[in-house]
Amino acid sequence: MSRHRRVSGLVALLLLAVSPTGAGGAPLPGVREGLDLPAARVARPVLLAPPGTAVDVPALRARVGPLLGDNDLGRHRGFIVYDLSNDRALWTVGQDRSYIPASTTKLFTALAALETIPADTRFxxxxxxxxxxxxxxxxxxxxxxxxxxxxxxxxxxxxxxxxxxxxxxxxxxxxxxxxxxxxxxxxxxxxxxxxxxxxxxxxxxxxxxxxxxxxxxxxxxxxxxxxxxxxxxxxxxxxxxxxxxxxxxxxxxxxxxxxxxxxxxxxxxxxxxxxxxxxxALAQIVQYVLEVSDNEGAEVLLRHVALATGRTASFLGGAAAVREVLAGLGVPQDGVVLYDGSGLSRANRVTLAALVEIFRRSADPERSLLRGVVTDLPVAGFTGSLAYRFTEPASAAGRGVARAKTGTLSGVHALAGTTVDVDGTELAFVAIADRVPLRDTLDAREQLDRIVATLTVCGCAASP
Missing domain, CATH: 3.50.80.20 (D-Ala-D-Ala carboxypeptidase C, peptidase S13)
Structure with missing residues (x-):
């Protein structure tokens, strides 16, 4: 007998074994119509959603405050943390100031690109x-x-x-x-x-x-x-x-x-x-630009945002387009000044409120196409511009948990991103220092890593 006939015969026997009817469609003797199977149980989720426990702000300040006071961060530093799980502002230091954003500017460019250009667009x-x-x-x-x-x-x-x-x-x-x-x-x-x-x-x-x-x-x-x-x-x-x-x-x-x-x-x-x-596709380009902090790619995206909004594809046209798009999304523009899309310009200025609002808008379940601004960020200690960060014992707790966009110019150091603390609460944060003495460059970067790691392991849940 050929292999094909053996397989066909086996299939036929299996069909008879599970079918309550014969070849003509009539029920087989002694077999009830339909299979007598137990009711299926509803599957439980493999990964439960984070509980999103509310954060005790005084406890958070007590843990992070001393780190923010470190002299390595220079004389002009800012910090903001926002509870994304409960949509609640927690704590801000330097709220009324503007800062040189360096490459965190790319967050503005990326969000505007995802908002105005279809994600599957190819150039x-x-x-x-x-x-x-x-x-x-x-x-x-x-x-x-x-x-x-x-x-x-x-x-x-x-x-x-x-x-x-x-x-x-x-x-x-x-x-x-x-x-x-x-x-x-x-x-x-x-x-x-x-x-x-x-x-x-x-x-x-x-x-x-x-x-x-x-x-x-x-x-x-x-x-x-x-x-x-x-x-x-x-x-x-x-x-x-x-x-x-x-x-x-x-x-x-x-x-x-x-x-x-x-x-x-x-x-x-x-x-x-x-x-x-x-x-x-555009979505892949945005991911690449954010992950490796690609300056040229960000400037090209800036011009595509300008074209998508009917403006001239130039530095000025792109910067105006990005600000208009972000204002339409509810990102506050007071104190924000943009001259490029990459953050290479020292004339750029941003506020902590504007940066953290980027993450609020990206986390909005009604705007799932913008989620890439968060999910495409480098992973601390593993990918992109954070591959070689969070390596010291004092910052290792953030590895594999925190995601952040770096910002680096001479004297300027920033981390802006999200993390999930030990209580399951998703936090958005911005930590920025833009007057760091050159001699303190490496120490300032490590101090920012420690701040984010401390957020991650804070255990600052509010008492029930």
Whole structure:
């Protein structure tokens, strides 16, 4: 007997064993209609929701207050803690002040992006064939769509890159196939980065940020965020031109002859699309930006928020758009001043109330799409910009529990995020010090870690 027949026979026997009817649909002798099974029990949840015990504020102050008074934090520090489980403000130090936020600015940018742009949006980098070129050879136009993560090559599997980016190499392969299909062997190259406007370098940034390899000029078209060849690792002065040059060189390596040098153009509506690659979804980009504190990615998101709200995709347009969106969500704007989306500008100012409201809005069950602002934050001691924090015995209790966005500039140190205390209460917190002497840099960071760890293990539940 074949294996197929044995299996079929077994299935038939099983069906007869569980079915109360025969082949013709009539009940089998001695078998009642339906199976006589006990009533199913309702499954209990595997993980119970945190009880959210109310916090005793005096006890909290007694535990955290001495840590906030440490001289390593400098002369200008602020702290706020909010009970998300019970929607209750607990304690604020420095409530009426504004602070330099550093990279906690990215929380504002991320929330505005998730609020205004669909989470599954992808940003396309395209190759068009110009319909208006009068040149003797066809002109290809490389069009930037504001993909912040477009890479030259596919990253190695062990590189840990998240999410997996679109690549210039894939775009070249698709372009070469299209050119060969139409018999084209010679082209000229144009490039269009006009989606973004205004200066590529923020006038409020420190002058050494660009030559000092801190950040690239912001562009709607770049490869590897404006980094040059791997052997140098330096940032290029014109990321869009560099992308076009790399594109042309890759085409030439595939046997396509490049005529002339790349030129900046504006793509025409009648141009024909030959190839495209698309970025990861917006939600993944936001996660990446928050986890690794990606400055370039945050500035690109700022411009997409501007476009989504009908503004010019520039520093000014993006900052105005973010403030408008957050005001609409109920995030207080008094005392908030934004000049960029990454927090590199020392001219930015935020309040503790505005920062903690970011977490309140993100935790709102009616706005589940915004939850990523909390869930995408680095995990203390494990991921992203917190991978090597919370390592000392005095702060180890926060490892694996607290999630926070770091903020770091010279003299500025901040942690803003959430934790769950030993009583099961979810707490939002902001701890920031923006006048830290340089000699106290490492001590100040460790002190902020201790503050968050103390919140986590406080055991400050109010008496019933």
């Amino acid at each position: 396309a980098t395209k190759v068009l064939q110009s319909a208006t070129s009068s040149a003797p050879v066809p002109r290809l136009v490389l069009v930037g769509g504001g993909d912040p993560l477009l890479a030259g090559e596919e990253p190695a599997p062990a590189s840990g890159t998240l999410p997996r980016p679109a690549t210039l190499s894939a775009l070249v392969r698709e372009t070469v196939r299209a050119l060969r299909a139409e018999g084209t062997r010679r082209v000229s190259i144009g490039y269009d980065a006009s989606l973004f406007a205004g200066p590529a370098v923020n006038p409020t940034w420190e002058r050494d940020y660009i030559p000092g390899d801190v950040v690239s000029p912001i562009s709607a078209l770049w490869v590897d965020q404006g980094l040059g060849p791997a052997e140098t690792g330096e940032r290029v002065p014109d990321p869009a031109l560099s992308a076009a040059q790399q594109f042309g060189a890759a085409l030439a390596a595939q046997g396509i002859r490049i005529v002339g040098s790349p030129v900046a153009v504006i793509a025409g509506e009648a141009d024909t699309e030959l190839a495209r690659v698309e970025s990861p």
